[in-house]
Amino acid sequence: MDSLYLVFIGLALVYLMYKNISVKRKALKILRDYSSRLGWSKYKIEDLDSHYLERKDELGKWSLDALTWGDLELSEFLIKTQAFYSSLGANHIYEAFHYLADESTLEWRKKLIDMGDQDREICITHLYYLGKEDGSNLHFFIRNAGDFFLPFWLIQGLYYLMILAIISIPFIKAWSLILAGGLIIVNSLIYTSSQEKLRHELFNVDYFQKALKRARLLEKELSEDLVWYKKELGGNLEAFKGIRVSPLQETGESIEFQAFKDISNIFFLKSLRQYARLGHRVKKNRLEATRLVELLGELELALYMKALIANKAMCQAEFSGDKLLSFEELYHPVLDEPVGYSRQASKRLLVTGSNASGKSTFMKSMAISSLFSQVVGYAFAKSFSLSPGRIYTSMALRDSLEKEESYFVTEIKSLRRIVKATEEGFCCCFIDEILRGTNTIERIAASSSVLERLAESDSCIYVATHDIELTELLSAYENVHFREHYEGSDIVFDYKLLEGPSDSTNAILLLGIMGFNQEIIGEAQAKVDNFLATKTWRKM
DSSP states (O other), X not given: OHHHHHXXXXXXXXXXXXXXXXXXXXXXXXXXHTTTOSSOSOOOHHHHHHHHHHHHHHHOSOOOOHHHHHHTXXXXXXXXXXXXXXXXXXXXXXXXXXXXXXXXXXXXXXXHHTOOHHHHHHHHHXXXXXXXXXXXXXXXXXXXXXXXXXXXXXXXXXXXXXXXXXXXXXXXXXXXXXXXXXXXXXXXXXXXXXHHHHHHHHHHHHHHXXXXXXXXXXXXXXXXXXXXXXXXXXXXHGGGXXXXXXXXXXXXXXXXXXXXXXXXXXXXXHHHHHHHHHHHXXXXXXXXXXXXXXXHHHHHHHHHHHHHHHHSOOEEOEEOSSOOEEEEEEOOTTOSSOOOEEEEEESEEEEEEOTTSSHHHHHHHHHHHHHHHHHTSEESSSEEEEOOOEEEEEOSOOOBTTTTXXXXXXXXXXXXXXXXXXXXXXXXXXXXXXXXXXXXXXXHHHHHHHHHHHHTSSSXXXXXXXXXXXXXXXXXXXXXXXXEEEETTEEEEOOOOEESOOOOOOHHHHHHHTTOOXXXXXXXXXXXXXXXXXXXXXXX
């Protein structure tokens, strides 16, 4: 019976290991096939956003503000194109696009993006094994890590006693079972009480150890082409020399193996022992721990950009000091069949055109490529040149019942922050439908005054508007426009960027296309004709 007991335990462990390895290898093969695809991973915006917001104050540097982030729909774009292998990497990518990089960081990131296929395979493997851990936040763990409230020798002693009790069951059945049962109760109580005190820290300690293991293997396996990266990685790993990581520290396990690990975590106090061993070391080396996490995140960012470049027409951005924006075949990356925009040496643009002609898409195209250029050094264009500067937008605004603010008040606040930013330094500003929340006369007067003030700065200012009157009032701005043509009763847009101000409208024609009767359309057109002739409004 004793030998059968040992054989049963051995066979069970062998089965779990075999099942676990086969599941991981199959998943890894699929992910390698996905390496040039977009949108295959399954992360949620709220998880990535909470990680960024928690660390934002910690970094203490300028961040893309919430209005600009929302205007450019960057969360939606990252989720739609997500190709993330690990939670650490997904969080790092989401965070990275909130901050503009300096010149040295951009060069550093470009070299990682250009890594060879062999190094790319190695990175995919280890980031996959690091894996997804819902709710993980390593920066929270690093910031809050400290000494454990129970002595390490006590936790380690309970672990060895449990091992001894299980091994001795075939030989000292009664006493071993009593000891094992008592230890299960004691260890479960300690684990439960510790979860209440260190819930967030214990949740992340296991993931940090996975990151530590993967970083060590990456330092060994990456080629000498990335020696500069390996050197920095190794320098930060030195702070954790002597910290032993379990060989079972993996992600992507089978369901059976994960259940076994969860049970052993309670019975053998695995996460508590890890925290007691690791917490003090992280507390003493917070800078090294933080940089270690960032370095792994940079690999994930490089893999994401590699996949994006494989699926989208992108170019390396060029930077100049002339404070102008130039681009060729610029487009918005969410469009399947975009029309490219080309423009040279533009500092201030006034973009006019009728409804749905492409003004907003053009503004967002310039803004998102300006951001990508200053985060990863690439733009969605055939060529793209800009001067580095902070990015601000005022586009998809709405009123706020919670703040008791009207749409117009929201607009004013949004524009005020842009004016203030241009007074503080060089910016790239993108404004869509300026002050549309008020009456025509005051809108044109106020808009022209605000835009004249912005033109006094050396910032790049790009504005889309329906108000053709602004093209006559603002001499400091170049004029471009979009137009439509008609095929029978249909309006057709070619979305081509044209020189000069717009001289066409389509709002009344759209009423007809959308089913309004001809009497309404006729009255509206008569009012327009009368105003153009007399420059006054009168009841028809």
